[in-house]
Amino acid sequence: MANTLFINNKECEYTNEPNLLEVIRNNGFNVPTFCYRPDLTQYGACRMCVVEIEGRGLQSSCTMPPEPGLKIHTNTERTRRVRKIVLELLLANHDRECTTCNKSGNCELQKYAQEYGIEDIRFAGKKPQDFLPIDNLNPSIVRDPNKCILCGACVRACSEFQGHSVLGFANRGSKTVVQPFAGRTLGSVDCVFCGQCQAVCPTGALTIKSDIERVWGLINDKDKKVAVQMAPSVRVALGEEFGLNPGENVIGKLNAALRQLGFDLIFDTNFAADLTIMEEANEFIERLNKGENLPLFTSCCPAWVRYLETHHPELLNHLSTCKSPEGMLSPVIKELVPKYYEGYDKENLYVVSIMPCTAKKAEAIRSQLMKDGRFETDVVLTTQEIAKMIKSAGINLAKIKPEKNDSPFGQYTGAGTIFGASGGVAEAAVRTAYELVTKETLTNLDFKPLRGVDKTHRTKEAIVDIKGTKIKVRVVSTLKEAEKSLRELIEGKADYQLLEVMACPGGCINGGGQPRSCDDSKIKELRAEGLYKEDIELPLRKSHENPDIQKLYNEFLEKPNSHKAHELLHTTYSDMFKNSYKDFSNK
């Protein structure tokens, strides 16, 4: 049943919107916000979304539920005055070095200051000598407290998505700051670098640490050859930075743009996703047969791996020993490209990966992912960073003619592509495991219960019947949900055999390195749709049918979980709780 109320004298319908703000936005109007994020709890801190309601004065629209018959005005002299004062006060205490700020052009404070015509700041605020130090000591995230407006979005994201509140408010009144425990650096506490805090940050207070210059350095060095790979979810999000619709698959255009940028070989992490399934499905079947280390946890998500290592090292035996797809492809490229391509050798070949993820930057420098004194993946770029590179090279992704990638690590199946959405890894694994065990052809490839990326789909389950053996597959996104599943396991109540975990809500399509989308929770659904659409359109939809994968095993790796496969494709984990600031046992 639709109710009606009046916005700016227009009769407007609403149904189940949780607050006035959503009603206003759904009816073609907008009010500015800093602290409001549809996927987080409402907070009402920034007061930018105030509206005038007849008979009730000024109200913050994000915290007020809609009522029939309300007469709302979103743009009055009073609301404009309030918003301008809020902006002036925030800017007075802000480090206003916009031109050199990583968030410039993408910053909500900058945007609204422009829109509201703030040209002069009347209040004396913080001076440069009062500025606090910037934390850029970790590989993923830069925290600049002098650009924080205390909207608390990051604090809520860390608590409500990941459940371990690395960031919190400290002190009181004008001295309030958002910081990790006791003002430490993010790298010295138990942060997993998922980057959701910076994904919801309206200003430059939390940003992605840029590795763009390092990549230009590699590309411009004539003695170096640079191979590049990109994750499944990048292709359905990158277009947004160039005015295309969320979910539009731009993989061909991306290939073309990367070649223009000067990358020598263009491969696809989707190929490695197929490879991961070969290894992981076989590992799962082996564990099922032996009845050991079940449930099996997927290991694709580096934030999840770090979470287990820092919070539950006692459960690391459940974690698949498979590297993430990206982690598998890099050493395979370095090992095999010199065999296929002339002029390439282990010394001059570098691998850059384009990921939706900030945690990947931290994963890349794990000591376990080193070979011959070098990291297997040399540089990790996020989707946002590659968009900047493409723009700065003067390439219009929207118009560039699509191109194919390079062989032999470019071909992929539908199973590989759906890795980018929460549930995709489990679905891909089940498709292969079913056929490997039963030797029969699986006809219905769509495991609908494992799909869905919105707020209501953070824990999903499906029961798969593999010739009489019933397997319960559980898929969770966000570490808060993962923790619930882990507690079941610790208490001996776990009834699932396979647990897929993605730390970002909805999976990689909503990763911390993706184009910003925190204002619209529909965007991640469109991106997921883009992936499932490609899955259906591809001629092959099961990882083990990928001919290049079969070739790789025949010519080089022998068979899944072989000695050679273990050397290149599997890894080890370490108990990181022991040295963490939370370990009090030996003190």
Place this chain on the structure above:
Amino acid sequence: MSTDTSCAINYKKVDDIIASIGAKKQNLIAILQKVQEEFRFLPQEAIAYIGTKIDGLSPAEVYGVATFYAQFSLEPKGKYEIKCCDGTACHVRGSMPVYTYLTQRFNLEEGKFTSKDGLFSVETVSCLGACGLAPVVVINGKVYPQMTTDAIKIVIDTLVAKEQEG
């Protein structure tokens, strides 16, 4: 940003306090009060420890609570805890000169409130409910009424002399 107040603490004592009050989120303030009573301040280790021991809390969140309330101190307090009232009545009758005298006498830098020898700590409080005696100073629970810079000098001199005698 961070002040170094780390020291080795007895976690057993913190454990006992948590157990006696109940390891629940809603008991946090009571737990912090007891821990502060035990150590005379809140050591960083204790704050982090409480954050890991109580479900639904993290060290950063406990730190937030500990730094929000004026009753909690993250710095060790002095042997003599001086509370200088700066409520409205005390303020208009001259509490600030008394407070300034104390900070200067103990060479307290901005943001510090304990003297280097650890004997005295000075803080302002917002109203001790003894407005008739304004301005009021309380030292370890003892009330000193109608203070002036001369009067507080005598009080402190007496305490210092007592300490020197041992």
